[in-house]
Amino acid sequence: MSELPDGWEMVIGLEVHVELATASKLFCGCANQFGDEPNTNICPTCLGLPGSLPVPNAQAVEFAMTLGRALNCSVEPSIFARKNYFYPDMPKDFQTTQYEEPTNVEGFVQLPDGRSIGVERAHIEEDTGKSTHLGGGGRIHDATATLVDYNRAGVPLVEIVSHPVMHDADTARAYVAELRDILLATGVSDARMEEGSMRVDANVSVRPVGNDELRTRCEVKNINSLRSLGRAINYEARRHVDLWTNGESPRQETRHWDEDGGRTTSGRSKEDADDYRYFACPDLPPLTPTAEDIAAIDAAMPGLPAARRSALAVAAGVEVAETTLTVERGLDALVIAAIEAGADATAAMKHADQNLSDGQGQLTAESFAALVAMEADGALSSTQVKTVLAELVANGGEPAAIAADMGFEAMDTSELDTLLDGIIADSPDEWARFVEGDRKVQGHFVGQIMKATQGKADGKVVNQLMTARAAQS
Numbered sequence: 001m002s003e004l005p006d007g008w009e010m011v012i013g014l015e016v017h018v019e020l021a022t023a024s025k026l027f028c029g030c031a032n033q034f035g036d037e038p039n040t041n042i043c044p045t046c047l048g049l050p051g052s053l054p055v056p057n058a059q060a061v062e063f064a065m066t067l068g069r070a071l072n073c074s075v076e077p078s079i080f081a082r083k084n085y086f087y088p089d090m091p092k093d094f095q096t097t098q099y100e101e102p103t104n105v106e107g108f109v110q111l112p113d114g115r116s117i118g119v120e121r122a123h124i125e126e127d128t129g130k131s132t133h134l135g136g137g138g139r140i141h142d143a144t145a146t147l148v149d150y151n152r153a154g155v156p157l158v159e160i161v162s163h164p165v166m167h168d169a170d171t172a173r174a175y176v177a178e179l180r181d182i183l184l185a186t187g188v189s190d191a192r193m194e195e196g197s198m199r200v201d202a203n204v205s206v207r208p209v210g211n212d213e214l215r216t217r218c219e220v221k222n223i224n225s226l227r228s229l230g231r232a233i234n235y236e237a238r239r240h241v242d243l244w245t246n247g248e249s250p251r252q253e254t255r256h257w258d259e260d261g262g263r264t265t266s267g268r269s270k271e272d273a274d275d276y277r278y279f280a281c282p283d284l285p286p287l288t289p290t291a292e293d294i295a296a297i298d299a300a301m302p303g304l305p306a307a308r309r310s311a312l313a314v315a316a317g318v319e320v321a322e323t324t325l326t327v328e329r330g331l332d333a334l335v336i337a338a339i340e341a342g343a344d345a346t347a348a349m350k351h352a353d354q355n356l357s358d359g360q361g362q363l364t365a366e367s368f369a370a371l372v373a374m375e376a377d378g379a380l381s382s383t384q385v386k387t388v389l390a391e392l393v394a395n396g397g398e399p400a401a402i403a404a405d406m407g408f409e410a411m412d413t414s415e416l417d418t419l420l421d422g423i424i425a426d427s428p429d430e431w432a433r434f435v436e437g438d439r440k441v442q443g444h445f446v447g448q449i450m451k452a453t454q455g456k457a458d459g460k461v462v463n464q465l466m467t468a469r470a471a472q473s
Helices: 058-070 170-186 226-245 289-301 303-318 322-329 332-340 343-356 365-376 382-395 401-407 412-427 428-435 438-453 461-471
Strands: 008-019 082-083 094-097 104-110 114-126 132-133 145-149 156-162 198-208 218-223 255-258 262-270
Touching: 008 170, 008 226, 058 104, 058 114, 058 156, 058 170, 058 289, 094 114, 104 170, 170 198, 170 226, 170 303, 198 226, 218 226, 218 262, 226 255, 226 262, 303 322, 303 332, 303 343, 322 332, 322 343, 332 343, 332 365, 343 365, 343 382, 365 382, 365 401, 382 401, 382 461, 412 428, 412 438, 412 461, 428 438, 428 461, 438 461
Parallel strands: 218 255
Antiparallel strands: 008 156, 008 198, 082 094, 104 114, 114 156, 132 145, 198 218, 255 262
């Protein structure tokens, strides 16, 4: 169920919870380490034992401000608050978070297609522990027992809250993918959705097209893959449409995504902010970043995906959307440097996108440019270029020397003509079909010549010879 019936549109807002890559937790010295034995990274502070007091982690605060600036947010003075609710994985029965005065406010994320998605806030909070419900469907209401691991309790989080301005699942997926790339670029999180260090809650509602009201929403919790995100949003939106169409309305609640069943299931009724009884945490001081602090963060900011896409688009003379894969693979600096060294931009991007999926290794921009030039000059076939490129990635070197060592050299056109004569004679029916315009058989002739030349022939030249020969027939 991917599309809504005519006359309906989705309204989507996302809350993305990101664990920060600090060595220790947000308010104590316990290790922030995934995968350790349960309940080994704990202390009186993260367990909320009487008499323990929190101390803010300076690196976590700096990471949060860095992320805020990367999201084009304004970094503001902020205070910590207590969010009160009971759940087994909340050892203190409250979560230390930010509410009325968050660290980062009003930013945006620019997608590869040029659209911007507004960010309402990106605030600091502590993670909860992890409950494992045994028996039944793995949910607390039908579990026979529950195990609680407090290793994660107190791990520093930033919760990134978008404005409800997305209207299809593909946009939501693109937004989360871009967030992940920003997190990796800044180094503030490893953004491993499969390990839970990046988790998405999707707030979904629907409304008639042309209506600007915000109807009752449901929050689909803890989605941990882009594929699941798209499926969950589409399912939930269609569920809402069916309810409204039948004269019913959704109940404001949290829901859980069942990947195997391809559906959401009810969790608990969704509280409003007043139900959490927020109040300023009496044990923690306000955070008051100075202009100098923010300037230092801006000065140290690495290249972010949107800016890198723009730079590559300018250098290569292409549309920004065409640079996405190159930037995702971290090859944009290599391609730009190769273009500056004289490489054809189209060829350099093609090889980066198609033949460097494992990275550039020992390949330098200068050798990359030289190799692209050899292909353009006809000194190497496209197959030979791939072979030389693999050697450059593995061990470096000079492409001309590597090509010579491998016995690669451009084949004379007359030699290819002679080979083509023989193959046409052996395959008269296939050649007749090619002359009549059936290009499906073209691969037969190219393959035979490649086999005869042990891959030394240039496929592009062979195709040109065949086309010219067919025109004369």
